[in-house]
Amino acid sequence: MSLQAQPYNFHIQQQMYQKGVKHMCDNGVTHVPTKYILPEPERPRNLAIDGCIHLPVIDFTRLQGADRPQVLASLSRACQEFGFFQLVNHGIGNEVIGKMIDVCKRFFEQPYEERQRYMSSNLYAPVRYGTSFNQNNDSVFCWRDFLKLSCYPMQDFSSLWPSSPLDLREAVGDYSTKTRDLYQSVMEAILESIGVTNESALCEDGNQLMMVNWYPECPQPQLTLGLPPHSDYSLLTLLLQDEVEGLQIQHNAQWVTVKPIPNSFVVNIGDQFEIFSNGRYKSVVHRVAVNSTRSRLSIASLHSLHVNNNVTPSAKLIDESNPILYRDTNFADFLNHLSSSDFKSKRFLESRKLH
Numbered sequence: 182m183s184l185q186a187q188p189y190n191f192h193i194q195q196q197m198y199q200k201g202v203k204h205m206c207d208n209g210v211t212h213v214p215t216k217y218i219l220p221e222p223e224r225p226r227n228l229a230i231d232g233c234i235h236l237p238v239i240d241f242t243r244l245q246g247a248d249r250p251q252v253l254a255s256l257s258r259a260c261q262e263f264g265f266f267q268l269v270n271h272g273i274g275n276e277v278i279g280k281m282i283d284v285c286k287r288f289f290e291q292p293y294e295e296r297q298r299y300m301s302s303n304l305y306a307p308v309r310y311g312t313s314f315n316q317n318n319d320s321v322f323c324w325r326d327f328l329k330l331s332c333y334p335m336q337d338f339s340s341l342w343p344s345s346p347l348d349l350r351e352a353v354g355d356y357s358t359k360t361r362d363l364y365q366s367v368m369e370a371i372l373e374s375i376g377v378t379n380e381s382a383l384c385e386d387g388n389q390l391m392m393v394n395w396y397p398e399c400p401q402p403q404l405t406l407g408l409p410p411h412s413d414y415s416l417l418t419l420l421l422q423d424e425v426e427g428l429q430i431q432h433n434a435q436w437v438t439v440k441p442i443p444n445s446f447v448v449n450i451g452d453q454f455e456i457f458s459n460g461r462y463k464s465v466v467h468r469v470a471v472n473s474t475r476s477r478l479s480i481a482s483l484h485s486l487h488v489n490n491n492v493t494p495s496a497k498l499i500d501e502s503n504p505i506l507y508r509d510t511n512f513a514d515f516l517n518h519l520s521s522s523d524f525k526s527k528r529f530l531e532s533r534k535l536h
């Protein structure tokens with residue numbers, strides 16, 4: 182190879198990575214390029230070796246009935262010990278969920294030119310197609326393409342959602358409305374479980390963002406990750422995963438794989454709620470492992486405070502024995518953190534801790 186050929190190839194490869202993993206797979210990739218290879222200690226172990234975990238299960242129907250006090254107690258334990266739970270009997274119909282999963286898969290199966298229309302490196306863009314975690318900054322890329330859709334208020338955003346597949350806007354509209362209603366009921370229960378009521382800013386008028394994650398089959402899944410360890414900048418995330426496992430959470434200093442339960446949501450506490458609860462409920466670090474035989478789709482509905490609102494520890498949870506632990510924060514702080522190069526070495530939440 183001539184001396185000049187190297188930088189040229191390097192440039193071509195960089196362009197290829199920026200187009201995403203689906204594009205690379207469509208072009209017949211047979212091994213994981215160096216750009217995606219993690220240092221050994223950060224690599225996942227075989228999914229079959231890492232333990233599986235059955236997260237606490239919360240039955241939404243029981244939450245609405247005479248059993249509410251017992252279910253609230255289980256909810257409180259789950260949010261303190263795991264930061265995660267699985268929500269069953271949530272009332273969102275199979276057709277709404279099935280249509281959403283199907284249309285999202287069809288979005289990613291379109292030719293690159295169609296998906297690329299929504300590509301943007303601007304983290305503020307309300308609709309954005311992209312790859313990796315933060316492709317502007319990631320030194321090691323991850324095996325994931327995504328479509329981000331701002332969803333609330335819907336009339337401000339729905340005309341910006343992809344126009345192809347033709348039924349995408351209708352499916353996202355139905356799904357985001359239903360998940361938003363479900364979020365409000367679950368958040369009311371979470372607030373009640375922590376002994377704080379009348380917090381309408383946490384239930385209404387906030388921000389709703391849909392992250393549709395596509396993890397194509399990966400030829401060497403033991404070398405890379407679909408998503409690196411992170412916690413969500415949200416109050417609460419409602420995650421829908423298809424039947425393919427891959428989500429791992431950190432529990433008792435171990436990575437454990439969450440076993441998908443059909444027709445359920447994985448719900449997790451985000452950074453904003455950990456701050457609001459002054460650390461009582463935990464925003465837990467999680468990551469995604471990929472596999473060599475099956476692509477995987479997940480759809481995270483992230484519910485946060487309105488972008489202009491500060492999140493601050495609730496005065497009702499602060500007293501002499503529970504001193505305030507976090508500084509106030511807002512969405513701009515988070516985006517600054519995300520675009521700073523040191524975000525991997527320090528978690529956003531850590532940067533907000535007072536002591």
Ligand SMILES: O=C(O)CCC(=O)C(=O)O
Pocket residue numbers: 392394408413420422427428467468469478479481
């Ligand atoms: O794909 C998953 O299971 C998790 C996705 C996730 O953590 C996220 O979108 O923040």
Ligand SMILES: [Fe+2]
Pocket residue numbers: 411412413467481
């Ligand atoms: Fe996440």
